[in-house]
Amino acid sequence: MWTMSPPCQPYTRNGNMMDLDDPRTVAMKHTLYLISQVRPHYIFFENVKGFESSNGQKMLVSILSESAYSFQEFLLSPLQFGVPNSRLRYYLIAKLEGKGSLMQDLEAISYKPYFDRKLYQCNCPVCSGRSRSLENDHVNHFERNLEFCDRISAYLEADNLAEPHEGHKLIDEKVLEKGFSKLDIVTESSNKTCCFIKCYAKKIEGSGSYYQMTSCEEAHQLKQLLLNGDISSLDYAKRLKLRYFSPREIANFMCFPQSFRFPETVTRAQRYRLLGNSVNVKVVAHVLHWLISA
Structure with a gap:
């Protein structure tokens, strides 16, 4: 073959x-x-x-x-x-x-x-x-x-979905300030993520989805505060606690077995590139x- x-x-x-x-x-x-x-x-x-x-x-x-x-x-x-x-x-x-x-x-x-x-x-x-x-x-x-489709919660690493895990990386404030409107944001109950490509975490728009750790109920309350003018757009974005999916989580979406491991010498950026090309x-x-x- x-x-x-x-x-x-x-x-x-x-x-x-x-x-x-x-x-x-x-x-x-x-x-x-x-x-x-x-x-x-x-x-x-x-x-x-x-x-x-x-x-x-x-x-x-x-x-x-x-x-x-x-x-x-x-x-x-x-x-x-x-x-x-x-x-x-x-x-x-x-x-x-x-x-x-x-x-x-x-x-x-x-x-x-x-x-x-x-x-x-x-x-x-x-x-x-x-x-x-x-x-x-x-x-x-x-x-x-x-x-x-399954809910994405089944593909996440951490048991506590509301707080960052050791391997999780929050989206930088500068990125939120410039590109928040371009983010595809998903929650634990979502049943669809966008295609992850090799420039994920480097290019914001069109490179994959981003995970909202704040609950949907709290996010709704924050939205009301934003609409009422009580918080700024940047404060709203920051309080959603948005993070990147980790390489392991993207490997889960790509259906690699749990036994799959990257060598320790492979950097996080390299893992994203490899998975995006997989x-x-x-x-x-x-x-x-x-x-x-x-």
């Missing part, structure tokens, strides 16, 4: 959108050439949403078709699997002729995880048949899947299971 997750910058909205003209696609193009020569039995490919409409995707499916592969493409989010994290990604799985067949439609990419074989002892929304297609849904909200383990496990068991 060959697994591929080439650089996403040529296809992401925050990148340069140069597609195959981006020098970072050289390795992918060479690997696709090798696929046509070596013809591995199984292929797994992952990238960002946006790849599905790129010239890179056209090159990928063209080589697979010419090399006698059956394949299926998906756009899937962890939200469909009950995980309270939005991370919509493109997946392709392929089998060489003679190794079984996958459902295939060159005109459509599936938004629905319709896997016909359950993971052993898995009762997630996909395996239990509760998950729904994202097609025609608003890609930034996924309301139709939120009812199946994959959701639960989603990938389901996709790979269907590939090898179909």
Whole structure:
């Protein structure tokens, strides 16, 4: 089995959108050439949403078709699997002729995880048949899947959710003063967080969600004080006790096992970068299971 997750910058909205003209696609193009020569039995490919409409995707499916592969493409989010994290990604799985067949439609990419074989002892929304297609849904909200998602409290480190844990870092006052309105703020009862990317805790807007340790009841009271002019906007933001999610918590949202540990030599910033460039383990496990068991 060959697994591929080439650089996403040529296809992401925050990148340069140069597609195959981006020098970072050289390795992918060479690997696709090798696929046509070596013809591995199984292929797994992952990238960002946006790849599905790129010239890179056209090159990928063209080589697979010419090399006698059956394949299926998906756009899937962890939200469909009950995980309270939005991370919509493109997946392709392929089998060489003679190794079984996958459902295939060159005109459509599936938004629905319709896997016909359950993971052993898995009762997630996909395996239990509760998950729904994202097609025609608003890609930034996924309301139709939120009812199946866990609350984020199940993914947090500390037992005392109202106070900072040793590994937690409060958002700096200067950041609150400049970028409070841009923060995606969630509470322990929320069932959705934004996609965490490699610049989390460095870039505020669009890099992930931030946790409010103040209770919703207290936050409502603070909001009333703000509206009445009794406290300033900065005081309001500070008293919400907003913090960054820790690398361990983001690893939880990415469904890494509790046994997973970073080496002590890896800094906090490096951990955020590595996790931002990683994959959701639960989603990938389901996709790979269907590939090898179909």
